[in-house]
Amino acid sequence: xxxxxxxxxxxxxxxxxxxxxxxxxxxxxxxxxxxxxxxxxxxxxxxxxxxxxxxxxxxxxxxxxxxxxxxxxxxxxxxxxxxxxxxxxxxxxxxxxxxxxxxxxxxxxxxxxxx
Amino acid sequence: xxxxxxxxxxxxxxxxxxxxxxxxxxxxxxxxxxxxxxxxxxxxxxxxxxxxxxxxxxxxxxxxxxxxxxxxxxxxxxxxxxxxxxxxxxxxxxxxxxxxxxxxxxxxxxxxxxxx
Numbered sequence: 615x616x617x618x619x620x621x622x623x624x625x626x627x628x629x630x631x632x633x634x635x636x637x638x639x640x641x642x643x644x645x646x647x648x649x650x651x652x653x654x655x656x657x658x659x660x661x662x663x664x665x666x667x668x669x670x671x672x673x674x675x676x677x678x679x680x681x682x683x684x685x686x687x688x689x690x691x692x693x694x695x696x697x698x699x700x701x702x703x704x705x706x707x708x709x710x711x712x713x714x715x716x717x718x719x720x721x722x723x724x725x726x727x728x729x
Numbered sequence: 730x731x732x733x734x735x736x737x738x739x740x741x742x743x744x745x746x747x748x749x750x751x752x753x754x755x756x757x758x759x760x761x762x763x764x765x766x767x768x769x770x771x772x773x774x775x776x777x778x779x780x781x782x783x784x785x786x787x788x789x790x791x792x793x794x795x796x797x798x799x800x801x802x803x804x805x806x807x808x809x810x811x812x813x814x815x816x817x818x819x820x821x822x823x824x825x826x827x828x829x830x831x832x833x834x835x836x837x838x839x840x841x842x843x844x845x
Binding site: 620624647654655656657658659662672706707717718719720721722723 | 754763766770771772773774775778781816818832833834835836837840
Protein backbone atom coordinates (compact mmCIF):
# COMPACT_ATOMS: atom_id res chain seq x y z
CA UNK A 615 0.00 0.00 0.00
CA UNK A 616 1.24 3.45 -0.94
CA UNK A 617 1.35 6.06 1.82
CA UNK A 618 -0.57 8.73 -0.01
CA UNK A 619 -3.77 10.17 1.35
CA UNK A 620 -6.59 12.27 -0.01
CA UNK A 621 -9.36 14.09 1.82
CA UNK A 622 -12.23 14.34 1.58
CA UNK A 623 -13.07 11.08 -0.18
CA UNK A 624 -16.48 12.42 -1.26
CA UNK A 625 -17.68 16.01 -1.52
CA UNK A 626 -21.06 17.40 -2.56
CA UNK A 627 -21.08 21.16 -2.84
CA UNK A 628 -23.10 23.96 -4.38
CA UNK A 629 -22.12 26.08 -7.37
CA UNK A 630 -19.88 29.04 -6.57
CA UNK A 631 -18.28 27.56 -3.46
CA UNK A 632 -14.53 27.51 -2.94
CA UNK A 633 -13.10 24.07 -2.30
CA UNK A 634 -9.71 22.61 -1.50
CA UNK A 635 -8.87 18.98 -2.08
CA UNK A 636 -6.08 17.75 0.15
CA UNK A 637 -3.31 15.37 -0.81
CA UNK A 638 -0.42 14.28 1.36
CA UNK A 639 2.25 11.61 1.15
CA UNK A 640 4.70 10.29 3.73
CA UNK A 641 7.18 8.71 1.32
CA UNK A 642 9.32 11.82 0.90
CA UNK A 643 8.65 11.90 -2.84
CA UNK A 644 9.67 15.02 -4.71
CA UNK A 645 7.22 14.67 -7.58
CA UNK A 646 3.48 14.96 -7.15
CA UNK A 647 0.61 14.97 -9.63
CA UNK A 648 -3.10 15.65 -9.90
CA UNK A 649 -5.24 13.75 -12.39
CA UNK A 650 -8.88 14.18 -13.32
CA UNK A 651 -10.74 11.00 -14.11
CA UNK A 652 -13.90 11.45 -16.16
CA UNK A 653 -16.90 9.09 -16.19
CA UNK A 654 -15.43 7.37 -19.23
CA UNK A 655 -12.54 6.29 -16.98
CA UNK A 656 -9.64 7.99 -18.81
CA UNK A 657 -7.12 9.81 -16.56
CA UNK A 658 -5.95 13.27 -17.55
CA UNK A 659 -3.01 15.08 -15.95
CA UNK A 660 -4.07 18.56 -14.77
CA UNK A 661 -1.16 19.63 -12.52
CA UNK A 662 2.25 18.38 -11.45
CA UNK A 663 5.13 19.46 -9.27
CA UNK A 664 8.80 18.49 -9.25
CA UNK A 665 9.36 19.78 -5.72
CA UNK A 666 8.71 22.58 -3.26
CA UNK A 667 7.69 25.84 -4.96
CA UNK A 668 7.45 24.05 -8.33
CA UNK A 669 4.07 23.73 -10.06
CA UNK A 670 3.21 23.13 -13.71
CA UNK A 671 0.01 22.77 -15.67
CA UNK A 672 -0.70 19.37 -17.13
CA UNK A 673 -2.05 18.24 -20.46
CA UNK A 674 -5.71 18.96 -19.68
CA UNK A 675 -6.66 22.56 -19.06
CA UNK A 676 -8.18 23.06 -15.62
CA UNK A 677 -9.57 26.02 -13.73
CA UNK A 678 -8.10 24.63 -10.54
CA UNK A 679 -4.86 25.81 -8.96
CA UNK A 680 -2.27 24.01 -6.86
CA UNK A 681 0.49 24.90 -4.43
CA UNK A 682 3.55 23.06 -3.11
CA UNK A 683 4.83 24.72 0.04
CA UNK A 684 5.85 21.48 1.72
CA UNK A 685 7.25 18.33 0.14
CA UNK A 686 4.53 16.12 1.56
CA UNK A 687 1.54 18.31 0.74
CA UNK A 688 -0.01 19.18 -2.65
CA UNK A 689 -3.48 20.73 -2.28
CA UNK A 690 -5.76 21.54 -5.22
CA UNK A 691 -8.14 24.50 -5.05
CA UNK A 692 -11.20 25.51 -7.03
CA UNK A 693 -12.08 29.14 -6.34
CA UNK A 694 -15.64 28.83 -7.64
CA UNK A 695 -16.98 25.35 -8.20
CA UNK A 696 -19.25 24.65 -11.19
CA UNK A 697 -21.17 21.53 -12.25
CA UNK A 698 -18.59 21.02 -15.02
CA UNK A 699 -16.02 20.37 -12.27
CA UNK A 700 -17.87 17.25 -11.20
CA UNK A 701 -15.37 14.43 -11.51
CA UNK A 702 -12.98 12.20 -9.62
CA UNK A 703 -9.65 13.77 -8.70
CA UNK A 704 -6.64 11.52 -8.13
CA UNK A 705 -3.38 12.54 -6.54
CA UNK A 706 -0.12 10.67 -7.16
CA UNK A 707 3.54 10.93 -6.20
CA UNK A 708 6.87 9.50 -7.33
CA UNK A 709 10.53 9.79 -6.50
CA UNK A 710 12.73 12.00 -8.61
CA UNK A 711 15.05 9.78 -10.61
CA UNK A 712 17.47 11.45 -12.98
CA UNK A 713 17.13 9.77 -16.35
CA UNK A 714 14.59 7.25 -15.12
CA UNK A 715 10.87 7.39 -14.70
CA UNK A 716 9.94 6.23 -11.24
CA UNK A 717 6.71 4.50 -10.25
CA UNK A 718 3.76 6.76 -9.57
CA UNK A 719 1.74 5.85 -6.49
CA UNK A 720 -1.88 6.94 -6.38
CA UNK A 721 -4.13 8.02 -3.55
CA UNK A 722 -7.72 6.73 -3.23
CA UNK A 723 -9.21 9.76 -4.97
CA UNK A 724 -11.78 12.44 -4.16
CA UNK A 725 -15.14 12.17 -5.86
CA UNK A 726 -16.54 15.68 -6.32
CA UNK A 727 -20.15 16.50 -7.15
CA UNK A 728 -21.06 20.13 -7.79
CA UNK A 729 -24.77 20.87 -7.78
CA UNK B 730 2.88 14.97 -27.23
CA UNK B 731 2.41 11.30 -26.44
CA UNK B 732 -0.77 9.49 -27.45
CA UNK B 733 -1.66 6.07 -26.06
CA UNK B 734 -4.42 3.90 -27.52
CA UNK B 735 -5.75 0.93 -25.53
CA UNK B 736 -7.90 -1.98 -26.71
CA UNK B 737 -10.31 -3.51 -26.03
CA UNK B 738 -12.45 -1.18 -23.93
CA UNK B 739 -14.23 -4.15 -22.35
CA UNK B 740 -13.14 -7.76 -22.00
CA UNK B 741 -15.15 -10.62 -20.59
CA UNK B 742 -13.54 -14.01 -19.89
CA UNK B 743 -14.31 -17.19 -18.01
CA UNK B 744 -12.36 -18.00 -14.88
CA UNK B 745 -9.16 -19.78 -15.80
CA UNK B 746 -8.93 -18.29 -19.27
CA UNK B 747 -6.24 -15.84 -20.34
CA UNK B 748 -6.81 -12.13 -20.92
CA UNK B 749 -4.78 -9.87 -23.21
CA UNK B 750 -4.95 -6.08 -23.33
CA UNK B 751 -3.02 -4.16 -25.98
CA UNK B 752 -1.70 -0.61 -26.16
CA UNK B 753 0.06 1.44 -28.79
CA UNK B 754 2.01 4.64 -28.24
CA UNK B 755 3.14 7.41 -30.56
CA UNK B 756 6.30 8.92 -29.07
CA UNK B 757 9.37 6.85 -29.92
CA UNK B 758 11.22 8.57 -27.03
CA UNK B 759 8.93 6.93 -24.46
CA UNK B 760 10.88 4.46 -22.36
CA UNK B 761 8.70 3.47 -19.42
CA UNK B 762 5.43 1.55 -19.65
CA UNK B 763 3.49 0.77 -16.47
CA UNK B 764 0.20 -1.06 -16.09
CA UNK B 765 -2.28 -0.11 -13.39
CA UNK B 766 -5.29 -1.91 -11.94
CA UNK B 767 -8.14 0.17 -10.55
CA UNK B 768 -10.80 -1.42 -8.39
CA UNK B 769 -14.10 0.25 -7.65
CA UNK B 770 -13.73 3.18 -5.27
CA UNK B 771 -9.94 3.01 -5.22
CA UNK B 772 -7.04 4.72 -6.94
CA UNK B 773 -5.00 2.94 -9.62
CA UNK B 774 -2.42 0.50 -8.30
CA UNK B 775 0.72 -0.48 -10.21
CA UNK B 776 0.73 -4.18 -11.11
CA UNK B 777 3.70 -4.40 -13.46
CA UNK B 778 5.94 -2.14 -15.50
CA UNK B 779 8.53 -2.48 -18.23
CA UNK B 780 11.32 -0.27 -19.50
CA UNK B 781 12.41 0.07 -23.09
CA UNK B 782 15.59 -1.95 -22.65
CA UNK B 783 13.54 -5.09 -21.90
CA UNK B 784 11.22 -7.01 -24.24
CA UNK B 785 9.26 -9.02 -21.70
CA UNK B 786 8.67 -9.13 -17.97
CA UNK B 787 6.75 -11.63 -15.86
CA UNK B 788 5.37 -11.62 -12.36
CA UNK B 789 3.47 -14.79 -11.48
CA UNK B 790 0.27 -14.76 -13.60
CA UNK B 791 0.97 -11.38 -15.14
CA UNK B 792 3.32 -10.62 -18.03
CA UNK B 793 4.00 -7.59 -20.18
CA UNK B 794 5.60 -7.57 -23.63
CA UNK B 795 7.06 -4.58 -25.44
CA UNK B 796 7.74 -4.15 -29.15
CA UNK B 797 9.65 -0.89 -29.55
CA UNK B 798 9.79 -1.10 -33.32
CA UNK B 799 6.03 -1.35 -33.62
CA UNK B 800 5.48 0.91 -30.60
CA UNK B 801 3.09 -1.40 -28.85
CA UNK B 802 2.97 -3.24 -25.56
CA UNK B 803 0.59 -5.79 -24.09
CA UNK B 804 -0.59 -7.11 -20.74
CA UNK B 805 -1.17 -10.84 -20.41
CA UNK B 806 -3.04 -12.33 -17.46
CA UNK B 807 -3.12 -16.11 -17.28
CA UNK B 808 -5.41 -18.33 -15.20
CA UNK B 809 -7.75 -15.43 -14.53
CA UNK B 810 -9.69 -15.29 -11.26
CA UNK B 811 -12.81 -13.31 -10.34
CA UNK B 812 -10.67 -10.97 -8.21
CA UNK B 813 -8.86 -9.93 -11.39
CA UNK B 814 -12.05 -8.11 -12.40
CA UNK B 815 -11.22 -4.40 -12.48
CA UNK B 816 -10.32 -1.57 -14.85
CA UNK B 817 -6.81 -1.84 -16.28
CA UNK B 818 -4.83 1.10 -17.62
CA UNK B 819 -1.66 1.16 -19.66
CA UNK B 820 0.55 4.23 -19.68
CA UNK B 821 3.69 5.57 -21.32
CA UNK B 822 6.28 8.06 -20.19
CA UNK B 823 8.98 9.93 -22.03
CA UNK B 824 12.69 9.88 -21.39
CA UNK B 825 14.87 12.47 -19.69
CA UNK B 826 15.15 15.75 -21.52
CA UNK B 827 11.94 15.29 -23.45
CA UNK B 828 8.93 17.49 -22.92
CA UNK B 829 7.01 14.52 -21.58
CA UNK B 830 9.67 13.48 -19.07
CA UNK B 831 8.22 12.27 -15.83
CA UNK B 832 4.64 12.54 -17.07
CA UNK B 833 2.49 9.52 -17.69
CA UNK B 834 0.05 9.43 -20.59
CA UNK B 835 -2.69 6.88 -19.94
CA UNK B 836 -4.68 4.70 -22.26
CA UNK B 837 -8.47 4.80 -22.18
CA UNK B 838 -8.82 1.81 -19.85
CA UNK B 839 -10.17 -1.74 -20.19
CA UNK B 840 -12.96 -3.10 -18.04
CA UNK B 841 -12.06 -6.73 -17.39
CA UNK B 842 -14.78 -9.04 -16.09
CA UNK B 843 -13.89 -12.57 -15.04
CA UNK B 844 -16.93 -14.84 -14.73
CA UNK B 845 -16.79 -17.66 -12.17
